[in-house]
Amino acid sequence: MTGRGGFLGWHTRAALRETGTDTTAIAVGEQFEAETAVGALNGATRLIHIAGVNRATPDQVSAGNIQFAEQVSEALRRAPEPPPVVVYANSTQTGNGTPYGEAKARAGEILALASQEVGAQFLDLRLPNLFGEHGRPFYNAVTATFCHILSTGGEPRVDQDKELTLLHAQNAADLLTGATTPEEQGNLEVTKSVSGLLGRLRELASVYDRGEMPDLADEFDRDLFNTYRSYTIETRTPITLTRHADPRGSFFEVVRSHGGTGQSAFSTTVPGISRGDHFHRRKVERFTVLAGQAVISLRKLFTDEVLNFTVAGDAPVAVDMPTMWAHRITNTGTADLFTSFWTNDLFDPSKPDTISEVV
Structure with missing residues (x-):
């Protein structure tokens, strides 16, 4: 080439x-x-x-x-x-x-x-x-x-x-x-x-x-x-979410979508374990920690610099995965990590748009 x-x-x-x-x-x-x-x-x-x-x-x-x-x-x-x-x-x-x-x-x-x-x-x-x-x-x-x-x-x-x-x-x-x-x-x-x-x-x-x-x-x-x-990654990541709390507990919005398909998922991750190490070519994906502590890491393809974002459930933020950047989330706390994942498309096993790539 x-x-x-x-x-x-x-x-x-x-x-x-x-x-x-x-x-x-x-x-x-x-x-x-x-x-x-x-x-x-x-x-x-x-x-x-x-x-x-x-x-x-x-x-x-x-x-x-x-x-x-x-x-x-x-x-x-x-x-x-x-x-x-x-x-x-x-x-x-x-x-x-x-x-x-x-x-x-x-x-x-x-x-x-x-x-x-x-x-x-x-x-x-x-x-x-x-x-x-x-x-x-x-x-x-x-x-x-x-x-x-x-x-x-x-x-x-x-x-x-x-x-x-x-x-x-x-x-x-x-x-x-x-x-x-x-x-x-x-x-x-x-x-x-x-x-x-x-x-x-x-x-x-x-x-x-x-x-x-x-x-x-x-x-x-x-x-x-x-x-x-792609022009907002370093200046507007992560996105702060408004957390409402009272004696009953807390509440915050994870994503507000204005149209199109969408799919939500939820995971638990034990301490010291990572999820991800892949990238997407077109898929829009949002990570939001609901409870626990973690580091979300991003790396643009064919470069060496890694962006690390420390996140926690008691101060909720959304981190959107940029296309053609490898990404992962690692549980850095001492308890299970609860994470919400949202994507704009419905997962299709024949066209997953999830390509293995270590951050």
């Missing part, structure tokens, strides 16, 4: 983690090493070319995208056992007359020719505006910028209102990996105006800022909500 360290590359690696598929990075540009690239491609099942240049001078954009394709094609031709499938993360802007569009088109031609020469199937995926968790504000896409501004209490503005074709990065990753066929791409895309996108994000943020769950019945809303949540 080229571009493995970028936004789409990270999402693609996370998607492949579900099937336990390993990926090898191929550096391009000045870091390109032909022998290393040949070794990576030899015996691989699929080549995914994501790396590209879109923020530079027109000459740099043109030269960079073409150079990357030429380097990958060189390695492909030299591999003794080249991958049988080559996938190109192209753009819907390809061939639109701009330096970027023309360079993407030319890169596609270079890759297609090399694929043909080695007998590989070539898939030219023309991806629209991508959005998703951990996009870079003011760089990757307008969705990332809006989410960042809203999550920090700012007020985004629309400079140019136009229609956008949007595709969640996890759906794009499934297209690149072959989990979803190219024929299904149109069904995964959503068209929104820039102002409409901002309006929906404002609604989702407004509900979540109260600690509540918005209506997640629509898959696009769910993906947009997970995208917004």
